[in-house]
Amino acid sequence: MAVNTLEVRSLTKVIGKKKIVDDVSFSVKKGEIFGLLGPNGAGKTTIIRMIVSLIKRTAGEVTVNGNNLDGQFKKTMSEIGAIVENPEFYKYMSGYKNLKHYANMAIKEVSDERIMEVARLVKLEDAIYQKVKTYSLGMRQRLGVAQALLHNPSLLILDEPTNGLDPQGIREFRDYLHALAHEGISVLVSSHLLAEMQLMCDRFAIIEKGKLIHISSMKETMEEDEKMEVIFEVSSSLKAVDVLKGQLSNTDVKVLSEDQFSVNVEKATISTINKLLISKGIDVYGIRTVTVSLEDRFLEITNKEVKEHGGVMQ
Structure with a gap:
């Protein structure tokens, strides 16, 4: 069969x-x-x-x-x-x-x-x-x-x-x-x-x-990547980023606005960041993960193919 x-x-x-x-x-x-x-x-x-x-x-x-x-x-x-x-x-x-x-x-x-x-x-x-x-x-x-x-x-x-x-x-x-x-x-x-x-x-x-x-x-x-992009909504994104850079030096973090920042971390690290911010007196109003689309993956794969084999995509 x-x-x-x-x-x-x-x-x-x-x-x-x-x-x-x-x-x-x-x-x-x-x-x-x-x-x-x-x-x-x-x-x-x-x-x-x-x-x-x-x-x-x-x-x-x-x-x-x-x-x-x-x-x-x-x-x-x-x-x-x-x-x-x-x-x-x-x-x-x-x-x-x-x-x-x-x-x-x-x-x-x-x-x-x-x-x-x-x-x-x-x-x-x-x-x-x-x-x-x-x-x-x-x-x-x-x-x-x-x-x-x-x-x-x-x-x-x-x-x-x-x-x-x-x-x-x-x-x-x-x-x-x-x-x-x-x-x-x-x-x-x-x-x-x-x-x-x-x-x-x-x-x-x-x-x-x-x-x-x-x-x-x-x-x-x-689900290919171990890390995911997570957006935090907080009372002060600048203060939050300073805390993270001091406590988690290898974390990829970026300010998006006065009250939002994004960070690329493994799933288990999300709760660690949340507890850390609260312990430093920073209010956390929301946490959401950014879903990666097939379009994102498609561009990653095709762009990687171009880099590995040379040339420009038509």
């Missing part, structure tokens, strides 16, 4: 003399949402197009549930559902009739019960008999996912799926992707919207100029 739903090994795409994708390898576990992150033009869509055989690979292998795409093409593709561009439907037909149309073209037999099952899964059961022209963009995106799930694939692949969605639509989309993952479906999703991917993905890879430069779990990346 395959440990990973998707295995991508040494995926490479060369056009002319230019490497669009350069020796990219990663895997997606069962029931996992895996993100491909990177700026527009980094190679994310090219990777996805090669995985689903919309374009030819120059080199590399794609395996789904242990089946190699080259040796078992039909069997492997039957395990994949994908939306690579905005899903297109017959707007004058209902959502149900559109799904029925695609079901009739599927390699596997798709029953009417399966159509209604996926409609419920993407929360369109109440609108499934309405014409698609009445659907919002978010509803059409969900109908696209329903179409991709009709043949009961193990792997769902989505390229920039939240483009054009409003905040409510993005949140709904994220929630039902989590529901799909909970059902055991693996999801590979690409995006340049870092804040959204932070909330959506279990693990992620960063693609920069066609190369995979970083891969890790979202939790590990967000």
